[in-house]
Amino acid sequence: MKTQSAFKLNQKNPLLSFLQFSKTTQQILQIHAQLITTNLITDPFILSQLLLSLTSPNAPNLNYAELVFNRIHQPNSFMHNTMIKGYTQSSNPGKALNFYVNMRSESHLLDNYTYPFVLKACGVLMGLVEGREIHGEVVKRGFWSDVFVVNGLIGMYSKFGDMASARFVFDGSEVKDLVSWNIMLGLCVQSGDIRAAQKMFDEMPEKNVISWSIMIDGYGKVKKVGDVTKARLLFDHMPIKDMVSWSSMIDAYAKIGKVVAAHQLFDEMPEKNVISWSIMIDGYAQHGKPKEALNLFRQMLCQGVRPDMVSVMGAISACSQLGALDQGRWIHMYMKRTRITMDILVQTALVDMYMKCGSLDEAHRIFYSMPKKTVVSYNVMIVGLGINGFGEEALECFAQMEREGIPKDDLIFLGVLTACSHAGLVTEGFHIFERMKKDYKVEPKVEHYNCLVDLLARAGQLEQALNVIESMPMKPNSALWGTLLLACRTHRKVALAEFVVERLVELKADNSGVYVLLSNIYADVGMWNDALRIRKLIKDRNMKKETGSSAIEVDGNIIEFVSGEMNHVWSQELKSIVHSFLRMSIS
DNA sequence: ATAGGGTTAG
Numbered sequence: 001m002k003t004q005s006a007f008k009l010n011q012k013n014p015l016l017s018f019l020q021f022s023k024t025t026q027q028i029l030q031i032h033a034q035l036i037t038t039n040l041i042t043d044p045f046i047l048s049q050l051l052l053s054l055t056s057p058n059a060p061n062l063n064y065a066e067l068v069f070n071r072i073h074q075p076n077s078f079m080h081n082t083m084i085k086g087y088t089q090s091s092n093p094g095k096a097l098n099f100y101v102n103m104r105s106e107s108h109l110l111d112n113y114t115y116p117f118v119l120k121a122c123g124v125l126m127g128l129v130e131g132r133e134i135h136g137e138v139v140k141r142g143f144w145s146d147v148f149v150v151n152g153l154i155g156m157y158s159k160f161g162d163m164a165s166a167r168f169v170f171d172g173s174e175v176k177d178l179v180s181w182n183i184m185l186g187l188c189v190q191s192g193d194i195r196a197a198q199k200m201f202d203e204m205p206e207k208n209v210i211s212w213s214i215m216i217d218g219y220g221k222v223k224k225v226g227d228v229t230k231a232r233l234l235f236d237h238m239p240i241k242d243m244v245s246w247s248s249m250i251d252a253y254a255k256i257g258k259v260v261a262a263h264q265l266f267d268e269m270p271e272k273n274v275i276s277w278s279i280m281i282d283g284y285a286q287h288g289k290p291k292e293a294l295n296l297f298r299q300m301l302c303q304g305v306r307p308d309m310v311s312v313m314g315a316i317s318a319c320s321q322l323g324a325l326d327q328g329r330w331i332h333m334y335m336k337r338t339r340i341t342m343d344i345l346v347q348t349a350l351v352d353m354y355m356k357c358g359s360l361d362e363a364h365r366i367f368y369s370m371p372k373k374t375v376v377s378y379n380v381m382i383v384g385l386g387i388n389g390f391g392e393e394a395l396e397c398f399a400q401m402e403r404e405g406i407p408k409d410d411l412i413f414l415g416v417l418t419a420c421s422h423a424g425l426v427t428e429g430f431h432i433f434e435r436m437k438k439d440y441k442v443e444p445k446v447e448h449y450n451c452l453v454d455l456l457a458r459a460g461q462l463e464q465a466l467n468v469i470e471s472m473p474m475k476p477n478s479a480l481w482g483t484l485l486l487a488c489r490t491h492r493k494v495a496l497a498e499f500v501v502e503r504l505v506e507l508k509a510d511n512s513g514v515y516v517l518l519s520n521i522y523a524d525v526g527m528w529n530d531a532l533r534i535r536k537l538i539k540d541r542n543m544k545k546e547t548g549s550s551a552i553e554v555d556g557n558i559i560e561f562v563s564g565e566m567n568h569v570w571s572q573e574l575k576s577i578v579h580s581f582l583r584m585s586i587s
Numbered sequence: 588a589t590a591g592g593g594t595t596a597g
Contacts, residue, residue, distance in 0.1 A: 275591050277591090310592045383594070
């Protein structure tokens with residue numbers, strides 16, 4: 001955005017000066033009211049300026065702009081183009097295309113300024129057919145030498161993800177600038193072809209910060225450790241960095257769970273915005289460090305950074321993981337109070353948070369007040385009901401989803417199956433699994449078989465579970481055997497457990513947890529020698545045991561308990577509580 | 588022309 005120059009009074013036309021200086025809609029409207037009373041209203045230059053002000057992204061008032069536009073007797077190209085630009089920028093590309101269609105009937109209005117805007121509208125609308133048609137028109141009318149038009153075309157094909165067409169325009173054009181190269185670079189990255197991007201990057205006659213940032217982002221998105229190193233190399237070598245380059249680099253680390261490296265850069269970056277904070281918060285939340293995520297969120301608020309919809313997601317997710325109901329509630333209230341808009345994604349995250357924190361009431365309230373629901377919203381609800389033991393309600397929710405005609409994906413079946421498994425609804429679960437293949441034509445994946453095995457095994461039907469594993473179309477993975485092994489303990493099936501461990505050894509997935517479980521199974525049925533033999537094996541192989549931990553929220557503080565560590569300030573109190581409960585249950 | 592967001596198994 002250009003900085004507003006100091007107010008200069010136009011002697012010949014004082015109103016015009018005010019108009020160009022006005023920033024808020026109210027000011028513009030006032031001036032317009034004055035304009036109507038004067039004869040200046042017919043001056044095309046004044047009217048153009050008025051439309052420009054009314055459609056500016058600072059204070060757009062497209063309805064009013066359209067009103068003014070319709071009262072103009074013979075709108076010129078500039079006015080048309082201003083309307084198209086305004087509609088595209090305020091995300092109403094359909095209207096923009098309408099304007100364009102109207103212009104076409106008087107083709108003298110169409111100039112080289114029209115096409116970039118209308119092509120952009122096609123890109124936003126995903127209007128593939130219209131886009132190609134306009135492409136043809138551009139060629140016919142010979143606007144090839146205009147780099148803005150060419151970039152409009154490349155940009156549009158880039159939005160469609162149509163590399164071939166974008167390349168065709170790019171290669172065939174005589175006029176390329178840095179923007180054209182950068183759009184192509186971005187398209188390569190977007191289609192996952194980092195090698196092609198690197199080739200272009202090397203060939204580019206000149207590069208700017210944006211080109212470098214695209215490459216860093218691209219290498220970061222490949223999500224392999226080696227490529228992140230490559231991203232870092234570029235990052236360290238680029239001549240000038242801006243917030244986007246820093247954020248892209250931090251995100252590259254955060255996405256692969258290298259939170260330490262990410263946080264270090266985050267501390268080093270000279271200037272932060274909401275996006276950089278969100279990246280860091282989400283990085284922690286997605287990699288098992290919800291406490292750190294919440295801490296950062298608090299820090300962000302302290303620094304006076306106003307959170308937006310996206311930046312609260314990480315914090316909400318952290319609350320779900322911690323079961324931190326009070327803090328989750330606080331964030332929810334904070335959003336209401338500070339009028340942060342909540343879209344489907346935020347609402348879904350909130351439903352998930354309330355469900356995971358066991359507050360079904362609040363989850364219900366949001367869920368049923370949602371104007372639109374997606375598969376994901378339903379999934380969150382169904383899984384939430386399931387983990388809270390309301391299997392029947394979960395199935396009812398699924399039925400409601402069917403009635404609303406929401407298309408299903410494979411994950412929703414995973415949700416329904418886990419809900420059944422948690423509630424012990426074996427026949428219902430089996431039924432859903434069958435219907436999944438038959439009625440919905442969704443091919444079950446290993447994860448679905450895992451759920452089915454879990455469902456049967458928990459209910460004690462271990463033979464059937466084994467049957468499923470042996471008859472399924474794909475190779476069973478270690479998670480699947482793990483599920484079965486866990487059920488072996490609950491149902492004391494020693495022989496089957498030994499069989500399962502053999503399979504896990506074959507898969508080289510026999511970690512310490514597996515042997516601990518096996519040893520416990522032996523111990524449960526009194527086979528002490530075997531139990532000891534396995535214990536010794538764990539010790540001899542020097543296998544490290546992952547320490548278990550859990551956390552609860554006490555008065556808004558997150559208290560973490562680590563297995564085996566009983567020296568926590570809360571431990572003594574906890575012990576006495578547990579003991580008094582035990583005494584109560586005995587007497 | 589470049590950066591951030593929701594769902595699964597313990």
